[in-house]
Amino acid sequence: MPSSSNQFADEGSASVPMKNQCEIETLHEMIQQVAGFYNWSRNYWIELASLPDGTTSGMLNFGLWQEDTTTLFDAQENLRREVFRHLPALASGAAGLEIGCGIGGAAVRLAKERDVHLTCLDLVAEQLELGRSLADRHGLGAQIDFTLGSSMSMPFDDSSFDFSYCIESSFHYPDNQAFLRENQRVLKPGATTLIADITCSDNSRVGFRRGNHYRSVTDMTAAMLTAGFTDVGVTRIGDRVFKPLQAFAEAFGHGRRDKLQKYWRLVLRNYEKLWEEGVMGYDIFVGRK
Numbered sequence: 001m002p003s004s005s006n007q008f009a010d011e012g013s014a015s016v017p018m019k020n021q022c023e024i025e026t027l028h029e030m031i032q033q034v035a036g037f038y039n040w041s042r043n044y045w046i047e048l049a050s051l052p053d054g055t056t057s058g059m060l061n062f063g064l065w066q067e068d069t070t071t072l073f074d075a076q077e078n079l080r081r082e083v084f085r086h087l088p089a090l091a092s093g094a095a096g097l098e099i100g101c102g103i104g105g106a107a108v109r110l111a112k113e114r115d116v117h118l119t120c121l122d123l124v125a126e127q128l129e130l131g132r133s134l135a136d137r138h139g140l141g142a143q144i145d146f147t148l149g150s151s152m153s154m155p156f157d158d159s160s161f162d163f164s165y166c167i168e169s170s171f172h173y174p175d176n177q178a179f180l181r182e183n184q185r186v187l188k189p190g191a192t193t194l195i196a197d198i199t200c201s202d203n204s205r206v207g208f209r210r211g212n213h214y215r216s217v218t219d220m221t222a223a224m225l226t227a228g229f230t231d232v233g234v235t236r237i238g239d240r241v242f243k244p245l246q247a248f249a250e251a252f253g254h255g256r257r258d259k260l261q262k263y264w265r266l267v268l269r270n271y272e273k274l275w276e277e278g279v280m281g282y283d284i285f286v287g288r289k
């Protein structure tokens with residue numbers, strides 16, 4: 001989910017200068033911004049991805065929309081399955097790392113399906129609290145750990161994990177190379193990483209871009225190779241993301257006049273247009289250490 005400040009009314013015009021990639025925010029500023037954004041908008045996405053009976057997905061992403069997908073809840077489950085389709089066979093008890101785990105929904109579902117131990121890393125304490133309580137409610141507290149920290153400086157030893165995945169989070173990271181270097185460092189030799197994210201070949205066209213650092217497919221692929229990943233591959237799924245999500249969110253917000261609704265309508269319309277023009281995409285990157 002792309003971020004901006006919660007003073008969205010001050011942003012959005014093409015005249016807002018993009019933060020220079022070199023002026024990487026300090027850790028404190030970054031936490032403040034990311035936490036502020038999610039504490040402002042999390043409930044909107046939780047509601048958007050809930051079923052009519054109140055069941056929540058535990059995920060905060062755009063989802064993957066098939067012909068017959070009618071809810072964001074199902075779309076997010078489709079995306080999760082599409083990402084994990086790229087996981088190789090794993091030994092019993094394999095150690096996995098989720099980077100930018102949000103509120104834990106993807107980890108809980110994976111832990112139910114596979115005999116794995118998961119460590120979930122996120123920059124925002126409130127996301128981790130929600131993730132922990134979700135895991136506990138599902139009786140998975142011992143199978144999933146939640147750790148506060150940054151993807152660009154991970155609090156884990158070298159060669160700790162058998163696989164890692166990162167769903168719709170890497171666009172937040174001001175230093176993509178640091179993230180990939182760290183991701184590589186904490187994986188065991190031969191381990192797989194899966195990175196699903198929004199991609200963009202021209203960030204100047206993104207209406208609300210403060211705190212968002214989209215990369216093109218070419219740049220992301222090159223950065224993964226530079227970090228030492230091999231067998232890098234890409235699956236392009238943007239045709240099943242932007243248009244149906246925008247239509248769903250528009251219908252959901254029909255009649256609502258709040259700031260969140262207004263903000264997301266503008267953001268998603270902008271993204272759909274950029275996707276139509278071939279500037280924006282949604283991609284799943286796979287690499288091996």
Ligand SMILES: C[S@@+](CC[C@H](N)C(=O)[O-])C[C@H]1O[C@@H](n2cnc3c(N)ncnc32)[C@H](O)[C@@H]1O
Pocket residue numbers: 001002034038058059060061099100101102103104105106121122123124127149150151152166167168169172173
């Ligand atoms: C759009 S949400 C996606 C959450 C989850 N992966 C999902 O699909 O439901 C992005 C998450 O990345 C986290 N995040 C942003 N910057 C981060 C960083 N530098 N290190 C770790 N997590 C970060 C945010 O706090 C947020 O929980």
